[in-house]
Amino acid sequence: MTEKAMNIREAVEAMKILAPRMPGVAKANALSFVRGLLRSMAAKEPMDALRLLSLMRHETVEATAVSMKEAGTGGFLAALFDGLKLNRVADLIEAAAVLGLAPKGWDDA
Amino acid sequence: MRARLGGYLALQRAQRRIDEAVDRDETKSITDGLYEYLCLALPALKRVTFDDAPWFEVMAAYMAVLGLNTIPDRKKYAILAGKGKEKMVPWDYPERAEILWIHTLANAYHWSKADIEALWPEEAIGYLQEIYADEQYDREFVYSLSEVAYPYDKATKKSRYQPLERPGWMVRILKGQNRRTRFTAPVPESLRPSGHIIFPKVESDD
Numbered sequence: 001m002t003e004k005a006m007n008i009r010e011a012v013e014a015m016k017i018l019a020p021r022m023p024g025v026a027k028a029n030a031l032s033f034v035r036g037l038l039r040s041m042a043a044k045e046p047m048d049a050l051r052l053l054s055l056m057r058h059e060t061v062e063a064t065a066v067s068m069k070e071a072g073t074g075g076f077l078a079a080l081f082d083g084l085k086l087n088r089v090a091d092l093i094e095a096a097a098v099l100g101l102a103p104k105g106w107d108d109a
Numbered sequence: 110m111r112a113r114l115g116g117y118l119a120l121q122r123a124q125r126r127i128d129e130a131v132d133r134d135e136t137k138s139i140t141d142g143l144y145e146y147l148c149l150a151l152p153a154l155k156r157v158t159f160d161d162a163p164w165f166e167v168m169a170a171y172m173a174v175l176g177l178n179t180i181p182d183r184k185k186y187a188i189l190a191g192k193g194k195e196k197m198v199p200w201d202y203p204e205r206a207e208i209l210w211i212h213t214l215a216n217a218y219h220w221s222k223a224d225i226e227a228l229w230p231e232e233a234i235g236y237l238q239e240i241y242a243d244e245q246y247d248r249e250f251v252y253s254l255s256e257v258a259y260p261y262d263k264a265t266k267k268s269r270y271q272p273l274e275r276p277g278w279m280v281r282i283l284k285g286q287n288r289r290t291r292f293t294a295p296v297p298e299s300l301r302p303s304g305h306i307i308f309p310k311v312e313s314d315d
Contacts, residue, residue, distance in 0.1 A: 013136055
């Protein structure tokens with residue numbers, strides 16, 4: 001379901017979810033940032049994580065919730081990670097900064 | 110290809126729609142604004158193609174057009190260094206900014222709309238800067254002839270010339286520039302007024 005990259009409408013929604021979690025992150029640490037982001041989202045704001053995944057899977061939040069029911073936390077995180085590999089999180093953040101959805105892009109490492 | 114003034118102003122209008130949509134946090138309006146922006150550079154772009162394209166391709170195209178149409182050496186134009194939004198007026202409307210560019214240039218140089226739209230944006234900014242500076246000099250001259258320019262100081266019992274305030278961009282000293290001093294033409298001694306200056310009394314109409 002995540003083989004096809006998001007369209008621009010889905011991406012703007014994803015940028016809105018990701019942008020507030022960005023300040024002070026260096027691009028060189030993008031991978032560890034994504035890991036931390038996914039863990040904290042899954043633990044603190046699971047609905048945001050679910051919405052992000054549903055956008056990357058081009059389906060409704062309800063449909064994603066149903067399909068992820070069996071997958072467990074590990075499967076859920078893996079799906080999110082795969083989605084953010086296809087829809088590169090570094091580029092999403094940069095795009096959010098260009099559009100003015102995030103106050104700034106990546107810090108220089 | 111880089112846009113001339115006409116295209117540049119249209120791009121600015123689309124950009125303003127994107128910015129307003131971002132402020133309102135409306136995803137649909139943001140994507141509509143992006144489509145409008147890209148259509149100006151790529152008129153053959155169909156909405157279906159835009160909606161189905163991967164987001165990174167859309168953003169790459171947007172950033173390419175944005176980069177191409179950024180005014181080179183923007184910092185060297187003092188008039189662009191100002192911060193904050195322009196004052197709103199009661200007769201404002203969305204396209205007024207673009208109309209104002211054409212109006213100001215046409216009014217000063219009597220060029221046609223087509224000629225003005227064919228200017229490079231930075232060229233037009235240079236002209237506008239000179240027009241606004243000239244208007245300010247004219248205002249200063251008229252002001253210097255009026256009584257209000259010489260308020261009476263009770264302490265010294267003298268009237269002293271109070272220069273008209275200049276807009277920020279005319280007095281701001283940009284980084285790396287030498288300090289600008291206000292130019293004052295020396296007035297020969299023989300031409301200076303001597304004795305007491307008596308201002309004529311202004312009679313009221315009634």
